[in-house]
Amino acid sequence: MIKVNRQGEVWVFAEQHDGKLEDISIEILGRAGELASKLGVKVAAAVLGENVAESAEKLIHFGADNIYLAEHPLLGYYQTCSYAKILCEMINKYQPQIVLYGASPVGRDLAPRVASAAKAGLTADCTDLQIGDHEDKKSGQIHKNLLLQIRPAFGGNIIATIINYDRWPQMATVREGVMPMPLPNVGRKGKIIRHPVHLTHSDLPLEILREHKREKKVNLKTSRIIVAGGAGLGSRENFRLVWDLANCLGAAPGATRAAVDLGFIDRDHQIGQTGTTVRPSLYVAVGISGAIQHQAGMNASQKIIAVNSDPTAPIFNIAHYKIVGDLNVVVPMMIKAIKERA
Amino acid sequence: MAYNCVVLIKQVPDTKRITGEAMNADGTVNRAALPAIFNPEDLNALELAIQIKEKFGGTVTAITMGLPAAAKILRESLYRGADDAILLTDKRAAASDTLATSYILSCAIKKLKYDILLCGRQAIDGDTAQVGPQTAEKLGIPQITYVEQLIELNNQTIIVRRNTGAGWQEVKAQLPVLLTVMDDANEPRVGNAKRLMKYKDVLAPAEITPDSGIDIKELEKKGLLIKQWSLDDIGADLNWCGRDGSPTKVHRIQSVVLTAKESKTVEPNQAGITNMIHELIIDKTIS
Numbered sequence: 138m139i140k141v142n143r144q145g146e147v148w149v150f151a152e153q154h155d156g157k158l159e160d161i162s163i164e165i166l167g168r169a170g171e172l173a174s175k176l177g178v179k180v181a182a183a184v185l186g187e188n189v190a191e192s193a194e195k196l197i198h199f200g201a202d203n204i205y206l207a208e209h210p211l212l213g214y215y216q217t218c219s220y221a222k223i224l225c226e227m228i229n230k231y232q233p234q235i236v237l238y239g240a241s242p243v244g245r246d247l248a249p250r251v252a253s254a255a256k257a258g259l260t261a262d263c264t265d266l267q268i269g270d271h272e273d274k275k276s277g278q279i280h281k282n283l284l285l286q287i288r289p290a291f292g293g294n295i296i297a298t299i300i301n302y303d304r305w306p307q308m309a310t311v312r313e314g315v316m317p318m319p320l321p322n323v324g325r326k327g328k329i330i331r332h333p334v335h336l337t338h339s340d341l342p343l344e345i346l347r348e349h350k351r352e353k354k355v356n357l358k359t360s361r362i363i364v365a366g367g368a369g370l371g372s373r374e375n376f377r378l379v380w381d382l383a384n385c386l387g388a389a390p391g392a393t394r395a396a397v398d399l400g401f402i403d404r405d406h407q408i409g410q411t412g413t414t415v416r417p418s419l420y421v422a423v424g425i426s427g428a429i430q431h432q433a434g435m436n437a438s439q440k441i442i443a444v445n446s447d448p449t450a451p452i453f454n455i456a457h458y459k460i461v462g463d464l465n466v467v468v469p470m471m472i473k474a475i476k477e478r479a
Numbered sequence: 480m481a482y483n484c485v486v487l488i489k490q491v492p493d494t495k496r497i498t499g500e501a502m503n504a505d506g507t508v509n510r511a512a513l514p515a516i517f518n519p520e521d522l523n524a525l526e527l528a529i530q531i532k533e534k535f536g537g538t539v540t541a542i543t544m545g546l547p548a549a550a551k552i553l554r555e556s557l558y559r560g561a562d563d564a565i566l567l568t569d570k571r572a573a574a575s576d577t578l579a580t581s582y583i584l585s586c587a588i589k590k591l592k593y594d595i596l597l598c599g600r601q602a603i604d605g606d607t608a609q610v611g612p613q614t615a616e617k618l619g620i621p622q623i624t625y626v627e628q629l630i631e632l633n634n635q636t637i638i639v640r641r642n643t644g645a646g647w648q649e650v651k652a653q654l655p656v657l658l659t660v661m662d663d664a665n666e667p668r669v670g671n672a673k674r675l676m677k678y679k680d681v682l683a684p685a686e687i688t689p690d691s692g693i694d695i696k697e698l699e700k701k702g703l704l705i706k707q708w709s710l711d712d713i714g715a716d717l718n719w720c721g722r723d724g725s726p727t728k729v730h731r732i733q734s735v736v737l738t739a740k741e742s743k744t745v746e747p748n749q750a751g752i753t754n755m756i757h758e759l760i761i762d763k764t765i766s
């Protein structure tokens with residue numbers, strides 16, 4: 138357990154696999170830098186692995202002032218216990234005031250283990266992070282400059298802001314795709330602080346026998362335009378309309394959970410609370426009602442076109458272009474208009 | 480080789496069916512206003528435990544921390560195949576966050592014999608997926624998260640397949656171990672009619688009011704009393720329980736209202752749509 142300290146840095150756990158840094162860590166680093174400058178402290182990244190010097194360099198370019206580096210062959214593969222042990226040692230030694238993790242499968246496996254060992258608070262799956270004050274209603278005491286950990290709760294029906302003020306570090310996992318990627322600056326300089334690693338085989342209680350990596354069928358996060366279809370398409374055959382419109386826009390095809398569950402398209406395409414979070418320049422929602430869990434994954438899109446035959450569909454509350462009509466008529470008209478453009 | 484499985488189960492509000500009104504002013508949930516259900520992935524954890532018992536022998540104990548009403552999911556566990564059920568209920572445990580919850584659960588689990596602990600991957604009220612890993616840490620045992628298949632269990636060694644998000648891994652561990660189980664792992668069975676008849680009158684002491692005319696001793700003799708433990712019974716240190724034991728606090732709750740800044744209604748005809756596409760080309764949204 139570490140004490141409340143106002144000089145502590147803002148840290149990001151930098152997730153890497155085979156020496157390749159995950160995008161989510163860079164996204165968070167961007168926001169961590171903003172939080173740190175509000176607090177007037179440094180921003181740092183904790184990097185654990187084998188042969189990860191390159192990742193360390195990259196993190197400096199993306200904004201890290203300090204890198205806490207633990208390099209060891211036994212850290213080559215992610216394992217909960219070994220990573221938690223080293224990260225806890227680092228936290229105890231350097232006393233950061235904030236530690237952020239990606240809400241990736243690894244982040245969500247590691248962070249609770251670290252939080253439990255450090256007896257610290259942890260908020261899962263944040264969609265926003267800010268610095269702000271909190272008044273304790275009972276004592277009237279005001280806690281200044283806390284990490285406001287903002288996340289949807291109750292199936293997306295509410296947005297809760299969580300804080301912790303009496304036990305540090307303040308920790309959160311952050312959803313992928315909700316924070317914009319910062320731009321790199323290759324001239325940036327930072328400091329690398331090496332952390333000695335002492336691990337034994339008892340720190341690695343799991344044996345990884347086999348591993349299978351699946352290529353993602355679609356990269357929704359980097360697509361500038363997304364055409365997403367919902368249950369309103371009616372069948373897998375009719376979902377072709379979404380593919381066709383996406384093809385002529387150079388867009389990635391997305392879907393609601395209902396469309397995925399109905400077998401219209403593969404789960405890799407699911408957008409929303411339990412799918413991918415996206416923020417494209419243009420989002421075309423076809424036959425999608427706009428349930429709160431779907432909106433959670435796409436409402437940061439710059440422009441939204443909604444096609445739905447039901448004028449009361451909630452998707453229209455967030456659409457910039459509202460087309461009330463039958464998608465079987467409207468989508469072919471859109472394809473025609475795009476193909477005929479000058 | 481028989482295995483003792485302990486399954487952590489939680490009663491949760493059915494978040495699929497709530498509207499914004501179910502929140503109290505202080506940001507906590509008005510659970511009374513919502514239908515309470517067995518957390519879906521905890522059913523997958525229970526199913527896996529029952530399958531282990533059927534194949535290898537041993538016992539299945541379901542344990543939940545919650546209000547007296549949570550005894551309902553313990554009864555459901557007995558209908559499905561659990562041998563024993565424990566209700567952890569204590570007013571001083573209220574407002575526990577995941578850290579305090581895992582501390583309390585770990586104190587209770589320390590009183591039990593276990594080889595395999597099973598949790599759902601996450602609970603649908605908070606979607607945190609934290610209680611499992613935190614409980615494992617408190618007990619000093621390894622965790623295997625996102626389990627989608629049991630491959631082998633042999634002589635205190637377990638092999639499972641876990642979902643890594645980008646594919647899968649097969650991992651091996653020595654027992655004891657904690658697993659968090661995904662919904663893909665199995666199809667949970669429904670209660671069995673014979674077991675339902677056997678356990679339908681099971682109650683937890685906290686559910687029995689003095690004027691109900693039910694004799695607790697009598698129930699216990701018939702094996703129809705759910706074990707009920709307080710924080711004192713499990714020797715929990717109150718500093719780590721409830722509100723005081725919870726580092727995270729609610730700062731603010733907002734209901735979700737999302738609206739676009741400007742919006743245009745487009746006529747669903749070719750002229751309207753062509754116009755819209757033109758606009759998007761001009762402002763360079765479409766290239």
Ligand SMILES: Cc1cc2nc3c(=O)[nH]c(=O)nc-3n(C[C@H](O)[C@H](O)[C@H](O)COP(=O)(O)OP(=O)(O)OC[C@H]3O[C@@H](n4cnc5c(N)ncnc54)[C@H](O)[C@@H]3O)c2cc1C
Nearest residue numbers: 367368369393394395409410411412424426430431446464
């Ligand atoms: C815990 C939880 C997590 C969830 N996570 C996600 C998630 O990540 N992503 C997600 O998308 N959902 C998620 N959901 C499900 C979500 O609540 C909705 O059920 C789902 O988004 C609905 O999908 P839909 O809009 O395709 O289907 P529907 O709600 O059935 O909507 C279909 C729409 O199509 C319209 N339509 C029908 N025919 C036509 C036509 N011919 N022309 C034009 N319009 C037509 C209808 O008017 C209707 O509005 C989650 C739910 C829960 C409880």
Ligand SMILES: Nc1ncnc2c1ncn2[C@@H]1O[C@H](COP(=O)(O)O)[C@@H](O)[C@H]1O
Nearest residue numbers: 487488544598599601602607608609610
């Ligand atoms: N109060 C509780 N009692 C028993 N088990 C719980 C409780 N809270 C959480 N769990 C277990 O921990 C898992 C993850 O919960 P959560 O961290 O809330 O998403 C659940 O699926 C349950 O198996």
